[in-house]
Amino acid sequence: MEDYGAILATERYGSGESWHYVAKDGAMERRRDSRDAEPRGNSIVGVFKSVFLPQGYPESVSGDYLQYQFWDTVQAFSSSLSGTLATQASLRGVGVGNQEATVAAATVTWLLRDGTGMLGRIVFAWLKGNKLDSEAKKWRLFADVLNDIAMFMEILAPFFPAWFTLIVCTSGIFKSVVGVAGGATRAALTVHQARRDNMADISAKDGSQETLVNLAGLLVSLILIPLVTDNPALTIGLFFFFTALHLYANYKAVRSVVMETLNEARLAIMLRHFLRDGHVPTPLEANREEPVFLEFRKTLPIKLGVRLHEVVQSPEELRLALKKDAPFLLGFTNGCVCVCLAAHANTRDEIRAMCQAIWLSDKLSSSRQHQGFWEMVHKSYELMGSEFDRFYKGVEDAGWDVTRTLLDWDEWRFKWKPKMR
Incomplete structure (x- = not known):
């Protein structure tokens, strides 16, 4: 074993690692604390943490952060797959694949859907905006339940051609409410999780996590789409499975939050x-x-x-x-x-x-x-x-x-x- 001189200084990077500066042959050498030695290949884990977790994790976030993010990831993945099934149904409903459908009719339907959604967003923010901070858990869960209802309506809409526009417009209103409630309560939870005034970092890393989950959902969707095309029973069956997983994960997520205010x-x-x-x-x-x-x-x-x-x-x-x-x-x-x-x-x-x-x-x-x-x-x-x-x-x-x-x-x-x- 090499003989080193006295420890000149020590430094730590949060709770992740610690280093000693020791004297050797008239120079100062940096050595990792042997008690913090990590297994080989952990550099990949370190890169993953730096990309997807806030700086200073776990000290820089609340104690419930990891559990919440785990269940939030599960719900986002299942919601991504449910959304794929709903989008496919909506496209079929507006005439994609139907030679008798016109581009103008499909465009009008889509514009009506977006327009009613915009109005719904304004009205909901006016009526309930002040409640979203004080009851963040309730409105977070409400938003996800309403999102599932909206997607189910989109799946059913093609089976009711005469009511298709009304159904998708109603679904658009529901999704606009989901956007306001989900985004606002996410901000309230970010304030709770941030322990070093690092709301922006937590929000950015949450966006990275969501993007990764959506990418995984996209890859799985590429496998699912050929299976469910022209198979309504399988589409509805898979939708209910992913919806059940989505609701359970959301319930566990909001239950894991421990607010001190x-x-x-x-x-x-x-x-x-x-x-x-x-x-x-x-x-x-x-x-x-x-x-x-x-x-x-x-x-x-x-x-x-x-x-x-x-x-x-x-x-x-x-x-x-x-x-x-x-x-x-x-x-x-x-x-x-x-x-x-x-x-x-x-x-x-x-x-x-x-x-x-x-x-x-x-x-x-x-x-x-x-x-x-x-x-x-x-x-x-x-x-x-x-x-x-x-x-x-x-x-x-x-x-x-x-x-x-x-x-x-x-x-x-x-x-x-x-x-x-």
């Missing part, structure tokens, strides 16, 4: 646990319980950041609503628990207001009697006055990020005159 669902889970047994769930525990499907509410809906007149309609109600040192008001209007937020409220105030609204929503939903609303509002202030500090400390200790929230606040803020108190 507070939205309504996660905060409600934490508050209910705390009031029941004094325990504040960790991000992993709360994310496991968080619903990932859009659902019909079993509790009264909550509207945050509403206008003042949606909470109180008279000076007397305003006096009832105002509480000392509480920079928010709670009210009940049109079957909703409403919250007005003061202009000087901070993130902690937003969390407390949401906690009281959740408690009120639960109580009003179980009692189904809303006549004593103001008494229940006062009880919510008393409860949070005695328990919120302990709850908030438990939230911080459990590892939640309380510097920002994903609560769905609207932009209305109010100020009041001091004499109102």
